[in-house]
Amino acid sequence: MTINRPMRDEYDLAVIGAGPAGLAAASLAAQSGLLTLLLDENQGPGGQVWRAVTSTPVKETRLLGDDYWAGSKLVEEVRASGAEILQGATVWSLDRHLEIGISAGGGSQFIRAERVILATGALERPFPIPGWTLPGVMTAGAAQTALKSSGLIPDGKTVVAGQGPLFWLLTAQILRMGGRIDLVLDTTERRNYLRALPHAAAFLTSPYFRKGLAMMREVRSKVRVVSGVTRIAASGNGRLEEVAYEAGGRSVSVPADLLLLHQGVVPNVNLAMSAGVKHRWDDIQLCWSPVLDANGGTSVEGIAIAGDGAGIGGALAAVERGRIAARAAVEALRPQAGAKVPSMETFRAALAKAERGRIFLDVLFRPSKQFRIPGGDTIVCRCEEVTAQDILDSVAIGATGPNQLKAYRRTGMGPCQGRLCGLTVTELMAEARGKPPEEIGYYRLRAPVKPITLSELASLPKNESATKAVVRG
Amino acid sequence: MFKRFDDDTRKVVEIFVDGRPVMAREGDTVSAALFASGLDVRRKTAVSGAPRLPYCMMGVCFDCLVTIDGMGNRQGCLVPVHPGMQIEIQKGKREIGR
Amino acid sequence: MTVRADAIIVGGGIHGCSTAVHLCLRGLRPALIERDYAGRHASGVNAGGVRQLARHVAEIPLSVRSMDVWEGIQDLVGDDCGFDSHGQVLVAENDEELEVCRSRVADLNLRGFIHEELIDAKELRRLVPAVAETCPGGIVSRRDGAANPARTTTAFRRRAEQLGTIVREGIAATNICKDGKLWRVEAGGETYEAPVVVNAAGAWGGRIAASLGEPVPVQTVAPMLMITSRVPEFIKPVVILRGRKLSFKQFANGTVLIGGGHLATPYQDTGETILDWRRLQESARTVWELFPVMRNATVVRAWAGIEARTADDLPVIGPSAKHDGLFHQFGFSLHGFQLGPGTGAVMAELIATGNTNTPIDGLRIERFAT
Numbered sequence: 001m002t003i004n005r006p007m008r009d010e011y012d013l014a015v016i017g018a019g020p021a022g023l024a025a026a027s028l029a030a031q032s033g034l035l036t037l038l039l040d041e042n043q044g045p046g047g048q049v050w051r052a053v054t055s056t057p058v059k060e061t062r063l064l065g066d067d068y069w070a071g072s073k074l075v076e077e078v079r080a081s082g083a084e085i086l087q088g089a090t091v092w093s094l095d096r097h098l099e100i101g102i103s104a105g106g107g108s109q110f111i112r113a114e115r116v117i118l119a120t121g122a123l124e125r126p127f128p129i130p131g132w133t134l135p136g137v138m139t140a141g142a143a144q145t146a147l148k149s150s151g152l153i154p155d156g157k158t159v160v161a162g163q164g165p166l167f168w169l170l171t172a173q174i175l176r177m178g179g180r181i182d183l184v185l186d187t188t189e190r191r192n193y194l195r196a197l198p199h200a201a202a203f204l205t206s207p208y209f210r211k212g213l214a215m216m217r218e219v220r221s222k223v224r225v226v227s228g229v230t231r232i233a234a235s236g237n238g239r240l241e242e243v244a245y246e247a248g249g250r251s252v253s254v255p256a257d258l259l260l261l262h263q264g265v266v267p268n269v270n271l272a273m274s275a276g277v278k279h280r281w282d283d284i285q286l287c288w289s290p291v292l293d294a295n296g297g298t299s300v301e302g303i304a305i306a307g308d309g310a311g312i313g314g315a316l317a318a319v320e321r322g323r324i325a326a327r328a329a330v331e332a333l334r335p336q337a338g339a340k341v342p343s344m345e346t347f348r349a350a351l352a353k354a355e356r357g358r359i360f361l362d363v364l365f366r367p368s369k370q371f372r373i374p375g376g377d378t379i380v381c382r383c384e385e386v387t388a389q390d391i392l393d394s395v396a397i398g399a400t401g402p403n404q405l406k407a408y409r410r411t412g413m414g415p416c417q418g419r420l421c422g423l424t425v426t427e428l429m430a431e432a433r434g435k436p437p438e439e440i441g442y443y444r445l446r447a448p449v450k451p452i453t454l455s456e457l458a459s460l461p462k463n464e465s466a467t468k469a470v471v472r473g
Numbered sequence: 474m475f476k477r478f479d480d481d482t483r484k485v486v487e488i489f490v491d492g493r494p495v496m497a498r499e500g501d502t503v504s505a506a507l508f509a510s511g512l513d514v515r516r517k518t519a520v521s522g523a524p525r526l527p528y529c530m531m532g533v534c535f536d537c538l539v540t541i542d543g544m545g546n547r548q549g550c551l552v553p554v555h556p557g558m559q560i561e562i563q564k565g566k567r568e569i570g571r
Numbered sequence: 572m573t574v575r576a577d578a579i580i581v582g583g584g585i586h587g588c589s590t591a592v593h594l595c596l597r598g599l600r601p602a603l604i605e606r607d608y609a610g611r612h613a614s615g616v617n618a619g620g621v622r623q624l625a626r627h628v629a630e631i632p633l634s635v636r637s638m639d640v641w642e643g644i645q646d647l648v649g650d651d652c653g654f655d656s657h658g659q660v661l662v663a664e665n666d667e668e669l670e671v672c673r674s675r676v677a678d679l680n681l682r683g684f685i686h687e688e689l690i691d692a693k694e695l696r697r698l699v700p701a702v703a704e705t706c707p708g709g710i711v712s713r714r715d716g717a718a719n720p721a722r723t724t725t726a727f728r729r730r731a732e733q734l735g736t737i738v739r740e741g742i743a744a745t746n747i748c749k750d751g752k753l754w755r756v757e758a759g760g761e762t763y764e765a766p767v768v769v770n771a772a773g774a775w776g777g778r779i780a781a782s783l784g785e786p787v788p789v790q791t792v793a794p795m796l797m798i799t800s801r802v803p804e805f806i807k808p809v810v811i812l813r814g815r816k817l818s819f820k821q822f823a824n825g826t827v828l829i830g831g832g833h834l835a836t837p838y839q840d841t842g843e844t845i846l847d848w849r850r851l852q853e854s855a856r857t858v859w860e861l862f863p864v865m866r867n868a869t870v871v872r873a874w875a876g877i878e879a880r881t882a883d884d885l886p887v888i889g890p891s892a893k894h895d896g897l898f899h900q901f902g903f904s905l906h907g908f909q910l911g912p913g914t915g916a917v918m919a920e921l922i923a924t925g926n927t928n929t930p931i932d933g934l935r936i937e938r939f940a941t
Contacts, residue, residue, distance in 0.1 A: 041532055043500070043553050048531055055500050057481040090551075095845050110848065123533050133536075135515045135526035136474060142530035145550075146475060150498065150505035155476040177478050238524050239515070258474045268533070276843060382528070383535065385520045398729050400608060400740075407615065407721030410824075415535040415546070415800055415871050420528075447846060450532075451546065451800060451869035457848075457855040458866075519801040519825065546800055546869050566803045566825050 002085045005104055006111050011037045013329050014100055014113035015083075016091050016271065019047020020315045021307025022119030023074040024322030029117075030083035032330040032337040037111065038078065038085045039102060045075050045087065047121055047307075048141065049315045052149035063176050064148065065169075067211070067315070074319070093447035094118075094275040096300050101447065108456045115302050115329040118272050119322060122265035122308035125287070125367065126424050127162065128374040130233040132261065133382055136240030140262035144170045153179030156257030159243045161185035161232050164264040164365045165208065165314075168215045175222050183254060184225040185232060185245050187263065189368045196364035203357030207316065231370065234259050263367040267309045270417060274445040276300050281438040284362050285312055286372065287423060288442055294348075295328035296321055304328065312362075313355055320351035373427050380428065381421040383414020388428060395432045402426060402443045415451050418443045475508045488558040490514065503549035503560060504530060504537045519566040538563055576602035576737060578767035578922060579756050581744045581779060583607075584614035585720070585908060586900050587771035588727035589915025592648065595734035597923045602765065603728075603736050604758045606743035606775075607842065610724030613773055613878035614908065618796055618818055618830040619720040620809055621909045623686050624659040624712035625675075629885055629933030630910065631684055636929050637913025638686075638714055644912065649733075650726035653719030655823065657807035660690075660698055661710040662861070668813040669707045676710060686712050701805050703861045709813065717809050717820050720908055727911075744772075747779060754896055767922050769898045774839060774877045776887070776901025780936070785893050787902060787939045788882035793837040793844040793875035794830065794905050795851055799868040801825030806862075817857045827868065829854050832905055835875035844875040880904040881939075888914060888934040890921060898922060899936050 015026040018040035026038040038045075046053040050071025061069055078085065086104060093101030099112050124139045131137060140160060146152035153174055158181045160171050174181055203209055219225065231246035234256075244253040266287035269279060278299035279288040289311040296304040304325040307318035324347045331338045374380065374388045386409045391399075394408035402418075402425050405411050411425055412418035418425070422443055430437045483498040490512055497506035504527045507514040515524040516538060527537035530550045537549040540561035549560075578594055580587045583605025594601045609615075621641055623634045645651045663669035676689045690698070691708045698711060732738045742759030747768060749755070754768040770779045777789035802825050810819040816831035833850035837843075851873055858865050881887065881902040891897035900918055903910060913929075920927040 041551060043502075043551075052500070057483050057498070057500070058478070060480070088551075088553075093846075093848060097845070099848075101848060123531065124529065133523065133525060133528075135524050138526070138528045138530070142528060143475075145530040146505050146508060150501050150509065151478040151481045152475040152505060152509055153478050154474065156474050179478075383520075385518065385523065398725065404608060404610075404721075404725065407610070407719065407725055413872070415538070415869070416533060417872070419533045446872055446874045447848075448870055448873065451871045453544070453866070454799070454855050454858060454868050454870060455866045457852055457870060458859040544867055566801045 001079070002087065006037055006086060006102065006109065007084055008035070009111055011035045011111060011113045012333050013037070013115045013117065013326070014039060014111065015117045015119055017047060017119035017121055017307070018042070018045040018085070018087070019049060019119060019121045019307060020071070020074065020318035021121070021322035022047065022117070023078045024319040025117045025119060025306055025326035026083040027074065027078040027081040028323050028326040028341060029329055030081035032341055033334055034330060036083040037113070038083050039089045039091055040087050041090050043088055045078070045085065046071050048145070051145055056148050057151040058148065058177070064173060090450045091271060092450045092452050094271055096276050098302050103450070103452055103456060106456070107459060108452060114333055115304070117296070117322070117325045117329065118303065118305045118309055119307045120268045120271050120309045122312060123268045123419060124262060125264050125266045126420050127261040127263050127371060128378055128380055128424050129261070129371065130378045131235050131240070133379050134234050134236055134240045135238070136236065136257055137234050137259045137261065140167055140170045140260040143260050144173065147173060147177065153177050154258050155180055157182050157255055158258040158260065159183045159185060159254065159256045160260045161187065161229065161243070161245070162262040163188040163367070164262060165212055165361060166265070167262045168212065168219055170260070170262070171219045171223070172215045175219065181223050184219065184223050185229040186225055186227045187229045187232070187368065187371060188227070188365060190228050192364050192366060196360050199357070199360035199363060203360035206357030207354070208314070208361070209357065263371055264365055265308065265312055266423060267311060268419070269309070270419060270445050270449045272298065272305055272309065273442070274447050274449050275303060277303060277305070279442070281436070282311065284359070286366065296325035297328065313358060316354035317351055320347050320354055323347045324351065372424065373431055374424070380424050381409070381411040381414065383416050384410040386411045391425065391428055392432055395429060400433070401429060401441045403441070405429070406443070412443045417445060417449065477509055486554050486556050488554050488560060490560045491562055497554045501554050503539060503541060503552050503554055506554050507549065507560070514562055516562050517564040522565055573762045573764055574602060574737065576600055576763060576765040578602070578769060579604065579754060579763050579765045580769040580771055581747070581756065582770070582772035582776070582901070583609035583728060583738070583740060584612065584771060584773050585610070585724045585727060585911030586614070586903070586914055587769065588724060588731050589911045590769055590771060590900060590918045591731035591736040592727055592734060593915045593919030594922065595731060595736055597919050599923065601736050602763050603731060603738050604742060604744040604756065604763065605740045608740045609728035610721050612842070613876040614724040614911070615721040616796070616874055616876035617720045617908045618820065618828055619717045619908065620659065620818065620820070621654060621716045621718050622659050622712070622809065622906070623909070624710065624715055625661055625811065626906070627885055628682065632930045633910055633913055633917065633934070635686065636917065637910050640912035640916060641909070647912070648726040648730040650722065652723040652726050654716060656714060656716035658698065658711050658713045659715035659809040659811065660695065661811050661813055662695065662699070662702060662706050663709045663813045664706055666707055669709070672708070672710050672813060686714065688713065698808055699806055699810055701862050701864050702810070703863070711808070715809065747783065749894060749896070767896045767898065769900055769918065771900040773901060774837070774879045776899070777879055780887070780899060783891070783894060783897065785891060785936055787887055787936065789879045789902050791837050791839050791877060792880045792905070793835040793877050794832050795835045795846055795873060795875045796828060796830040797851055797854070797870050797873035798829070799827040800871050802827060802868050805864060812857070815857050817854060819858065819862070827865065829858055837875070837877045839877060842877065844877060846873055846875060878903065878905065878907070886910070886934055887936050888917070888931050889936065892937045892940055
């Protein structure tokens with residue numbers, strides 16, 4: 001059932017994030033009798049991939065595609081499962097005692113759970129090109145969110161640049177809805193096709209293969225696509241006016257009002273890291289991924305991670321990972337209830353199928369270095385407005401890793417807490433110092449992982465007298 | 474930059490942006506409503522005063538920060554509109570204590 | 572391999588790094604061994620208060636000396652360390668507290684210290700316009716201020732290295748022992764030898780002292796801090812409260828730091844801390860009451876640094892009571908940052924000349940001898 005605030009202080013299981021993994025996990029756990037709380041920051045369930053699936057104004061199924069509408073079934077399932085569902089709730093703290101700080105409806109409170117499943121999903125990889133902070137430059141995912149939740153479509157001169165499965169999907173969706181796209185800049189490195197070839201056989205049997213191919217054909221039939229793009233820069237006075245690019249050694253500039261960038265997604269690690277979950281550098285996906293056991297269990301007792309936050313695998317894999325993590329929680333807390341739900345082996349087989357061919361995508365769509373590691377006066381940290389050169393200068397006078405860099409340049413100390421610069425900073429410093437990213441490390445992340453107002457913190461209910469003390473002020 | 478697609482049948486919700494009435498739709502987030510308004514809704518950063526618009530629309534970039542009903546630094550991309558909502562575009566550091 | 576130095580400093584906090592700089596200035600060549608990186612714990616993540624205000628009389632001379640060093644910090648380390656001097660104000664929330672302030676200042680004056688000055692409600696409001704109108708006054712120390720702690724510690728580390736200090740980060744000092752006239756320390760597969768060893772190991776200083784037969788009653792603690800997003804300038808001095816645990820400071824960039832000594836749970840062996848949000852909530856409430864303008868400011872981060880607190884809340888400074896060539900400089904009990912630059916100078920004096928003009932008698936390790 002959907003609620004306005006948690007009904008109790010303690011739960012068997014708290015699931016954080018109502019995307020594919022979180023919906024699947026909460027649903028299975030609640031069906032098995034666990035007192036389950038599903039927390040989600042958005043106004044409705046679905047996460048990013050099924051964003052606004054219960055409320056989108058885009059009703060014609062063809063426009064957003066079957067994979068999108070598949071989310072409705074899982075939403076119905078969780079709503080019938082008995083799990084408490086709290087939308088519009090920001091989790092700003094989680095610690096190893098599994099105490100969870102929640103901000104909802106203008107107030108804050110703490111709850112505790114026996115188990116926690118983090119299903120905080122992914123975010124788009126930073127795409128630090130010159131001018132990426134200009135108004136008019138945004139992520140492809142952002143445009144897709146506007147499209148799904150509000151039916152907004154581009155209507156000025158629009159350029160879409162980057163690579164990856166979501167890149168083609170979004171472009172197709174915008175075009176189907178009558179939105180304007182003038183030019184597609186494909187940054188996939190040509191040599192990646194060769195590198196990915198050995199993994200192609202597995203991908204041919206992946207559910208993504210045919211759909212992906214069809215989508216690329218659909219886009220190419222409607223819009224000009226430039227492949228092999230090796231440089232992109234946005235410029236303009238106070239807003240985007242021009243996109244310059246280079247392909248096959250040729251430099252071209254086009255006027256533009258909107259530039260949509262995308263080069264894949266990476267795990268959203270902030271909450272997990274702040275809880276002390278151990279992560280490692282993933283050399284294939286070029287990001288930090290949590291160190292997990294077969295059930296999604298982390299280095300922190302009681303915390304599991306499912307979905308893209310566990311390493312990018314896509315929506316289908318996320319659902320199975322959610323079920324696996326939830327089943328593990330059921331086995332731990334209510335062993336006898338486990339008999340009612342399908343076996344772990346069933347879920348593992350389904351996961352293996354969903355993950356088939358993933359490596360092909362990872363290798364083919366590995367973003368190229370010049371789009372990950374910027375130089376000169378390209379901004380790296382959007383919040384504190386720190387450039388690549390600023391960071392290199394700090395390295396030259398002794399900054400050895402992201403945490404030391406904070407003292408020199410305040411990178412990662414703004415409200416986004418490194419979400420938009422962390423990977424760039426790690427790779428940039430790794431390259432500057434000639435060390436592997438694993439050794440350079442990442443920001444030490446601390447709660448609140450999302451900003452909370454002082455009033456909200458001050459008014460955390462503790463007991464009645466404490467509440468009165470606040471009211472008198 | 475953006476327009477609403479033709480078949481949007483959601484209810485209209487009136488909000489105010491720096492005092493000007495804007496017709497949003499039920500279920501819009503503040504950021505979506507601002508984009509659809511066609512107004513110049515660029516905020517200015519607290520660090521250098523550089524102009525910005527929302528970048529991620531999913532709650533991670535904080536470039537959508539906006540003052541809503543007197544409360545500053547709220548993430549416009551996460552907050553749904555409600556009738557009569559007062560939105561102010563932030564220019565620089567948010568004023569406190571008004 | 573064996574590395575020979577004039578002194579081995581264990582610990583790369585502000586204290587170890589400052590002592591290294593001052594030893595170099597006296598022509599000695601120290602080796603500094605830090606198990607993580609310089610400024611990883613309390614020295615890099617404290618509130619950055621540069622405060623003579625409200626100190627125990629036993630450490631006032633040291634604090635006053637340190638203030639002189641702070642005022643020349645740019646020349647000493649080649650970095651302004653983000654140091655600004657807008658004073659520190661102790662706020663009395665009621666007449667009773669103001670009375671305590673009055674006798675404190677009178678007592679200090681009798682002892683010859685004039686840095687603390689009693690202020691009335693009017694002067695308080697002039698210095699801190701945003702404070703709640705019910706506060707009747709307090710104490711100001713006008714030369715005080717604040718600095719960026721990580722930047723300061725890093726600047727000392729960098730200067731120490733430039734002046735010839737052998738800096739080793741990411742390796743732990745082990746097997747500290749004396750062999751004849753020389754101290755030996757194992758670190759990272761190498762042996763370091765010197766006639767002098769300085770225990771500047773912060774939260775780990777107590778363990779080192781105990782292992783050398785000089786136990787000190789210390790507790791490992793982790794004071795918590797939180798910081799807000801940038802807000803327009805509204806307060807210049809650092810503000811601390813007389814009665815409640817709160818310190819409050821706005822940086823030049825607009826962010827506001829809220830501290831005051833509420834503690835997190837430290838995990839010394841992993842270097843982690845777990846924040847106690849119930850206590851941070853108390854800090855938030857205090858700010859909420861005293862600075863109404865801050866009510867809608869957003870807290871963007873909270874953290875805690877690990878350090879040592881002694882039984883009497885005073886640091887352990889000076890030569891060992893037991894071993895020649897061993898010097899202690901730890902246990903700063905939540906107020907060591909301002910003392911760092913000056914204490915390094917005093918330690919270097921003690922090591923090089925056997926003496927110092929700065930009175931530190933109340934801070935020696937002998938006070939804990941049983």
